[in-house]
Amino acid sequence: MLAVIRGAGDIASAIALRLHRCGMFVAMTEIERPLTVRRTVAFSEAVRLGKTQVEGVRAVRVADAGEAAAVLAAGRDIPVLVDPACACVRELAPDVVVDAILAKRNVGTRRDMAPVVVAVGPGFTAGVDCHAVVETMRGHTLGRAYYEGSALANTAVPGLIGGFAGERVLRAPCDGVFSEVCPIGDHVEQGQVVAYVDGQPVVAMLTGALRGLIADGVLVSAGLKCGDVDPRGDSSYCTLVSDKGLAVAGGVLEAILHESAALAAGERRRK
Incomplete structure (x- = not known):
């Protein structure tokens, strides 16, 4: 088949x-x-x-x-x-x-x-x-x-993981080219800059493992989902199907x- x-x-x-x-x-x-x-x-x-x-x-x-x-x-x-x-x-x-x-x-x-x-x-x-x-x-x-x-x-509202929903998602602050600062799997802290879009920072809203991030150089639009922080903090989840x-x-x-x-x-x- x-x-x-x-x-x-x-x-x-x-x-x-x-x-x-x-x-x-x-x-x-x-x-x-x-x-x-x-x-x-x-x-x-x-x-x-x-x-x-x-x-x-x-x-x-x-x-x-x-x-x-x-x-x-x-x-x-x-x-x-x-x-x-x-x-x-x-x-x-x-x-x-x-x-x-x-x-x-x-x-x-x-x-x-x-x-x-x-x-x-x-x-x-x-x-x-x-x-x-x-x-x-x-x-x-x-x-x-x-x-x-x-x-x-x-509903446009992400599902709960580790007690968090919308806070997990990183969104582009403006239209422009995405530029990675932290690689997928990194531990990030709340308030940490993990990427930029045309010089504007993309900031983690909570502490955890950076589970996903759009690739460097991709053109994004304002509000587009461009990353995901897992509050459970286990980086091994980054390489496993959810x-x-x-x-x-x-x-x-x-x-x-x-x-x-x-x-x-x-x-x-x-x-």
Whole structure:
């Protein structure tokens, strides 16, 4: 089974890892300048670096769908290609498309892109633009697969980690070029400058481990999430897929198996 995943950030990468470990072939698409914060657990880094590893699984940047197919045929690595429109599905003809861009809206995913189309987070309706939607909101329904309806609406409030929510997130103070001061994994103190945007400081709002940071040189807009401080302070979490990522990935796997079984049995309802 071949799955193409739209997006290669940390949640998309958690999904890719789970599908890859379950024996599926996985290809991923990204934009040319990824805005990933949790870069140490994101295959999007392959776009910038040419290759990267997450929990022992390697991803490599490829130029086009043909090169992606060659990497898939070798059966070891996950190909990542710059393809925001996901045009590669025409050539790769995947069994599954997963929209894990997390744009909070649909940016072009259609239910006819593959036999099984799964969308992650708000902005989609199962039975309309996809076959299943997986919940991304932290709480009792995190990771739940919906076969009708939509995920919970975006609240713009981050979930609680270590008793903190919005304070964890670092945001760009203005439009401009992002410049890193501290590397991911560093211990930072409340009030410490961890980066700059066009000379304006990005300041940690609490003490903990710097769990994520946008890459140096990326052009950001005012208010964009550009970093994440983990108040638990354990830097080892910076290289491990998060509990949220694992939950969402489990929901995606369930949805793929559920919809594939329905197709095999000829029981999928047409809406």
